[in-house]
Amino acid sequence: MKKIQQNKIMCSRWFQSLRNLICKEIEALEESSVKFKRKKWFRNPNGSENMGGGEMSVLRGDTFEKAGVNISTVFGSISTNLKGKIPGTDNYNKFWASGISVVIHPFSPKIPAVHMNTRHIITKKSWFGGGMDITPTDLKSKESERIAKYFHDNLKKICEENKKGSYKDYKKWCDEYFFLPHRNEPRGLGGIFYDYLNSKNWDTDFNFTKKVGKTFIDSYKNIVTRTKNKKWNEKDKDLQLHRRSRYTEFNLLHDRGTKFGLQTNGNIDAILMSLPPATGW
Numbered sequence: 618m619k620k621i622q623q624n625k626i627m628c629s630r631w632f633q634s635l636r637n638l639i640c641k642e643i644e645a646l647e648e649s650s651v652k653f654k655r656k657k658w659f660r661n662p663n664g665s666e667n668m669g670g671g672e673m674s675v676l677r678g679d680t681f682e683k684a685g686v687n688i689s690t691v692f693g694s695i696s697t698n699l700k701g702k703i704p705g706t707d708n709y710n711k712f713w714a715s716g717i718s719v720v721i722h723p724f725s726p727k728i729p730a731v732h733m734n735t736r737h738i739i740t741k742k743s744w745f746g747g748g749m750d751i752t753p754t755d756l757k758s759k760e761s762e763r764i765a766k767y768f769h770d771n772l773k774k775i776c777e778e779n780k781k782g783s784y785k786d787y788k789k790w791c792d793e794y795f796f797l798p799h800r801n802e803p804r805g806l807g808g809i810f811y812d813y814l815n816s817k818n819w820d821t822d823f824n825f826t827k828k829v830g831k832t833f834i835d836s837y838k839n840i841v842t843r844t845k846n847k848k849w850n851e852k853d854k855d856l857q858l859h860r861r862s863r864y865t866e867f868n869l870l871h872d873r874g875t876k877f878g879l880q881t882n883g884n885i886d887a888i889l890m891s892l893p894p895a896t897g898w
Contacts, residue, residue, distance in 0.1 A: 621739070624819060625713060628737045629690045631823075632717040635830045636688045639719060640674055642834050643684050646841050651678035653686070658884040660691050668693055673887050677894070680845060682724040685890040690715040691881065695740070699880050704813060705740030712881075713739040716747070717830065718874060720891040721837070726857035727847035729753040729764060729840060730805075730864065732891065733833040734874060735826045743819075745826045746812035748787065749833050750795050751840075752805030752864060754857040764840055765806040771836045772809050779825040780816075787811045797867055804867050805860075858897035865896055 640653045659670035671689025678684075692713040701707050716736030723730065735747030751768050753761035769788070776784035791810035796803050809829075814822050868875055868891050878888035 621743075624737075624823075625690075625715065625739070628823070629688075629715045631827060631830075632688045632690075632715055632735070635717055635827075635834075636672075636674060636686050639686050639830075639834050640676075642838050643676060643681060643686075643721070646838065646845070647676065647678040647680045648845075649679040651676055653684075656886075658887060660693075660882065660884070671884065671887060673884075673890060675890065679724060680728075680841070682722050683894040684721040685719065687718045687887050687890055688716070689883070689887065691883065693881075696880055696882075699877075703738075703740060704744065705742030709741040711740065714881075718890070719833070722861065722893045723841070723845075725845060725847070726754040726849045726853035727760075727844045729761070729844070730861070730893075731833075731837050731840075733830070735829055737823075737826070743815060744812070745814040745822045747826060747829055748791055748794075748808060748810035749829070750791055750805050750808035750810075752860060754853060754860050756803070756806060756860075760844075761806060764844070768806075768808065768836055768840065771832050775825070775828045775832050776809065779821070779828070783811075784809070795867065797863060797871070799870070800863070800866070802863070804863060855897070858895065861893040861896035862898045865892055868892060 644652055653674040653676045656673045657670065658673065660668055669689065669691035671687060674686040676684040695703065695706050695710045695712050699706065700710060714736060716734060718734040720732045721730060730752040731749065733749035737745050751765060753764060755761055773784040776787055787809035788807060791807050792803065794810045795805065795807065816822055875888055
């Protein structure tokens with residue numbers, strides 16, 4: 618029991634420190650003097666047993682039209698409609714979850730939008746999950762293909778270092794997950810997605826999850842540096858708004874995090890932080 622409590626503390630502190638790092642790096646890339654605005658929220662307004670909370674960090678600038686970095690640690694009772702649908706809840710109704718969620722929508726259509734999240738969940742079972750994916754405006758351009766290759770090469774390195782053959786599995790999982798079945802098209806150019814990670818070595822799984830977070834910000838920082846000064850036109854902007862509409866559709870219709878947040882009475886602004894600032898159909 619003591620070890621589990623220590624693990625919870627280590628996780629929640631890591632997500633907080635990763636949030637600080639990501640916000641610092643994004644602010645350094647932002648061409649205006651705008652900084653992230655932080656807002657705490659709490660999950661126990663009426664004295665219920667569903668407790669915990671989190672902190673939203675949102676930046677609206679010139680380089681990044683909207684960048685959101687959210688952290689949360691929530692716990693309490695599983696709702697009736699979730700019981701049995703989450704591992705370890707068939708005959709157990711308590712849960713603890715901590716994680717970080719990042720979604721960045723740049724102003725320039727030449728800079729890809731990006732998403733990353735990692736989490737640790739404990740019920741009667743425990744596991745890590747998360748991933749990231751990249752969404753350039755033009756999915757078919759040579760430049761987007763080069764960016765995606767760089768992004769995937771970095772992900773493949775950390776996956777294979779952790780477990781041989783895992784990159785192929787996590788990439789496939791991502792491709793299948795970030796897909797819009799109602800349009801029969803992918804959301805972007807993929808990345809990795811993993812869930813229910815429990816190798817029986819907690820430290821190994823935690824260290825991999827930490828590497829996912831570090832690799833995300835290191836990779837994206839380099840991508841933004843390479844693309845932020847590229848010229849674009851109104852046609853590019855129109856395509857960006859179109860791509861954002863697909864992003865919105867996925868997050869409202871299919872995203873697990875959105876559904877989990879709504880079904881566990883999370884903060885609605887934090888849950889919908891991922892939505893772009895402007896879009897078009």
